[in-house]
Amino acid sequence: MNGTAVRWFAFLESNTTGTGREFCARARARGLRPVLLTRDAARYPYVTEDAVDTLELDTSDLDAVVSACRGLAEGTGLAGITSSSEYFVADAARAAARLGLPAADGDAIARCRSKDLQRAALAAHGVPVPAWTAVSDVAAAVRAADAVGHPVVLKPVSGSGSSGVRLCRDRAETEEWARVLFGRATDERGNAVPARVLVEAAVDGPEFSVETFDGDVVTVVAKHTAPAPHFVETGHDIPAPLDAGASAELGDTALAALKALGLGWGAAHTEIRRSADGPVVIEVNPRLAGGMIPVAVRAATGTDLVDAVIARAAGLDTPPGVSVPEAGAGHAAVRFVIAAGEGRVKAVTGIREAGAAPGVVVAVPTAVVGRQVRITHSFQDRLGCVVATGSGTAQAATRAEQAAGLIGIELEEPATPEKGNGGR
DSSP: OOOOSSOEEEEESOOSSSSHHHHHHHHHHTTOEEEEEESOGGGOHHHHHTTOEEEESOTTOHHHHHHHHHHHHHTTOEEEEEOSSGGGHHHHHHHHHHTTOOOOOHHHHHHHHSHHHHHHHHHHTTOOOOOEEEESSHHHHHHHHHHHOSSEEEEESSOOTTTTOEEEOSHHHHHHHHHHHHHSOBOTTSOBOOOOEEEEEOOOSOEEEEEEETTEEEEEEEEEEOSTTOOOEEEEEESOSOOHHHHHHHHHHHHHHHHHTTOOSSEEEEEEEEETTEEEEEEEESSOOOTTHHHHHHHHHOOOHHHHHHHHHHTOOOOHHHHSOOOOOSEEEEEEEEOOSOEEEEEEEOHHHHHTSTTEEEEEESOOTTOEEOOOSSGGGEEEEEEEEESSHHHHHHHHHHHHTTOEEEEOTTSOOEEOOTTO
16 A cells, blocks of 8 residues: 555445445545455455455454554554444454544344344343244253243354344254354354354334434335345345334334433434234344445435444544435345355346436345356345435335346356346
8 A cells, every 4th residue: 555645444345235435435525545354355346346455364363453453554544443343343443443433332143143132131121022032052942932831943153144134934944054053153253153142033014224323313214125034135125115104113213222221322223013003123233234225325315324333433533424414316225146056156137227227326246257156045145235216205215126127137057047136
């Protein structure tokens, strides 16, 4: 890296299918120079395409991260540190705090990322959550499911992107899936670790997310997911088509959850199901939403949450887009191209056509030629994404679905060519 008077802004790893690229672009727009701290820069194709500086190091070693950031600070200066990756938000906050930079409470973030600790804190403060138990072996999982009552949802205590999450309708399914989860437990580096699994009551009702910033509700998002027994997110509608009372109820529930967890600094993404008895918090994520939701929020409302995160972490003025948004289209929808088969990616087609379709603001592939596609029933099954705007929910959704259908992911044998399904 060559010398420059521009201050650095450090990103600790990145998400791979969402807004990692957007973060770097917004840092540059703020007059900062993004640098990605990573174990493997090759994981992020946008780094080369956008000429983003990188520092390769062991990003699971907080001391090494702090040392690298201190070196940046002693050079031309370091404005801030953050991460767009679920797995590194806590350490990014801890590193920033050690260097006297603006940061959320890293320990509160770490506790929040442990789903059992999060549930316990929420329940203790009267925030509605599903009945749940954390277990450490298959037999305990079956007993917990019997106590909670089927159907139940099993998920790893630590994880994101719907990885390992499954609805189990009876004891046999519970035992089978528990064996899978306990047999494949690894940490972020792929090392085997003792597993803990959350067994929780399945909550009926539509799912939403509440996007907040510094304790204020920005918008409520309606979620679309794949059919049971898995919960892969296939699309989002922004804002959710709800009346003012329902939206306010969801927003108040999210804010109560953040308060219970000692959060509220910067961005948070709270997932809630609206049951017949009212909102039930499924999960609080102490970070900006993934899945291109921030792009759709900006398109619909004019509020730029990615820029807000950069500004907050750099100690800059509160960006105007948070409190006084520019005019947006009013409504936006996200739809994903979902893998229908397995195989190596041979070609990606239709991106230009999808990008030129009515109302489309973003059309991107997340699958690159040469990638091996496997069905994992997680965010990794999403091979492309479209964000489209419209005058209403229906128009935005239709535009996004139609444009996603133009994207083709051609797989080598034994898989067959697949087309985007628009999230349906």
